[in-house]
Amino acid sequence: MNFADRMHELKPSATLTISAKAAELKAKGKDILNLSLGEPDMPVAAHVLDAVANAGRRGNAKYTPVPGLPELRDAVGCYFDRAYSTPVPRESILVSNGGKQCIFNICQTLLNPGDEVLIPCPYWLSYPDIVLLAGGKVAPVPTSPERGFKITTADLERCLTPKTRMLFLNSPSNPTGACYSRKELEKLALWAIERGIIVLSDELYDQLYYNDNGPVSLITLWQKHPEQVVVVNGLSKSFSMPGWRVGYTVGHPDLIKQMNKLQSQTTSNICSLAQEAAIAALTGPYDSVFAMRDIYGRRRDAALKIIGEWPAVPKYTPEGAFYIFLNVSALYTPEIPDSTTMCAHILDAAGVALVPGVAFGDDDSVRLSYSIEEDRLIAALHKLTPILGKNPA
Numbered sequence: 528m529n530f531a532d533r534m535h536e537l538k539p540s541a542t543l544t545i546s547a548k549a550a551e552l553k554a555k556g557k558d559i560l561n562l563s564l565g566e567p568d569m570p571v572a573a574h575v576l577d578a579v580a581n582a583g584r585r586g587n588a589k590y591t592p593v594p595g596l597p598e599l600r601d602a603v604g605c606y607f608d609r610a611y612s613t614p615v616p617r618e619s620i621l622v623s624n625g626g627k628q629c630i631f632n633i634c635q636t637l638l639n640p641g642d643e644v645l646i647p648c649p650y651w652l653s654y655p656d657i658v659l660l661a662g663g664k665v666a667p668v669p670t671s672p673e674r675g676f677k678i679t680t681a682d683l684e685r686c687l688t689p690k691t692r693m694l695f696l697n698s699p700s701n702p703t704g705a706c707y708s709r710k711e712l713e714k715l716a717l718w719a720i721e722r723g724i725i726v727l728s729d730e731l732y733d734q735l736y737y738n739d740n741g742p743v744s745l746i747t748l749w750q751k752h753p754e755q756v757v758v759v760n761g762l763s764k765s766f767s768m769p770g771w772r773v774g775y776t777v778g779h780p781d782l783i784k785q786m787n788k789l790q791s792q793t794t795s796n797i798c799s800l801a802q803e804a805a806i807a808a809l810t811g812p813y814d815s816v817f818a819m820r821d822i823y824g825r826r827r828d829a830a831l832k833i834i835g836e837w838p839a840v841p842k843y844t845p846e847g848a849f850y851i852f853l854n855v856s857a858l859y860t861p862e863i864p865d866s867t868t869m870c871a872h873i874l875d876a877a878g879v880a881l882v883p884g885v886a887f888g889d890d891d892s893v894r895l896s897y898s899i900e901e902d903r904l905i906a907a908l909h910k911l912t913p914i915l916g917k918n919p920a
């Protein structure tokens with residue numbers, strides 16, 4: 528069959544590929560410790576499940592307005608008031624199928640062919656493909672573990688061209704767990720704003736931080752510069768509801784209108800019951816969110832204690848999300864020359880699934896997720912130690 532040109536450039540999601548391989552080995556009876564997952568392993572709060580059951584019984588099965596139920600858009604507005612003391616009006620909010628569709632809609636709405644997007648690298652693996660689908664070009668901004676995987680305005684300056692149209696920021700970061708303070712994040716955003724560049728702040732993991740900074744958002748900067756800042760968040764990570772597919776964009780009302788037009792001709796509203804769940808999650812108690820944060824914080828500390836003993840792996844402190852990005856290049860050999868072969872070797876030899884860093888734009892590294900029970904996490908790290916805890920090759 529002949530397919531459209533754009534399909535040749537599109538890559539399948541590497542996280543899903545490795546999960547499939549791990550599932551295959553599991554089906555053959557091998558005990559696989561899966562540290563490749565990009566989703567929380569916590570249950571959904573009981574009051575959220577009750578709200579969905581009640582909505583289902585009420586027969587809530589109709590189409591809803593494309594940008595989301597008015598009550599949900601107001602609940603999103605209240606979230607920003609609760610978390611950041613910044614209420615957001617309904618007309619600035621669009622609800623989409625997860626953060627992924629938000630970012631897709633934003634790129635389709637704002638990018639013209641050839642426009643460049645500055646993306647700190649390593650990056651969440653769908654960014655490049657979403658940008659490519661919109662005709663844009665990725666301009667990776669390199670970071671390193673030595674600098675805690677954070678970029679500076681000097682890095683941005685080096686990658687700036689007359690074609691630069693957008694800057695993506697993602698804190699806490701997938702895949703590194705790096706977190707910017709509010710001051711740091713605003714400094715990067717203001718650099719872009721001063722140059723007429725639009726900032727997309729991907730805040731999917733905002734409640735999952737393990738430092739004293741509190742959650743960080745560009746929402747107050749959005750209030751001051753609504754035409755130049757777009758905030759994306761959702762319930763997939765902080766509320767442990769990835770499968771419910773609830774994401775939202777906060778943007779200038781004109782941008783929201785254009786995105787709404789696009790969504791009305793593609794997917795329409797998100798599932799009506801998922802919207803009811805999201806209203807309950809956003810307006811209800813946040814105890815389970817905070818409890819999840821404490822659990823992840825403890826797991827992270829336990830993992831860092833073991834990884835801290837591995838001499839060949841550069842140290843840094845991931846302060847958020849549930850990932851640690853390990854630069855394992857000092858352990859590469861002629862037989863294991865890159866992150867893909869390293870992950871395949873680890874899966875075979877140790878029965879532990881990790882994600883090759885090449886998927887995130889960094890072939891020197893592998894991504895470890897601690898979204899797994901602590902005893903299994905520790906068991907996995909002990910199995911990894913004979914491989915990753917060696918002296919440099």
Ligand code: PLP
Pocket residue numbers: 565624625626627628651697700701729731761762763769772773774
């Ligand atoms: N942004 C980042 C940084 C992510 O890690 C993910 C999911 O893994 C998303 C966006 C997309 O989130 P969703 O599952 O809500 O589409």
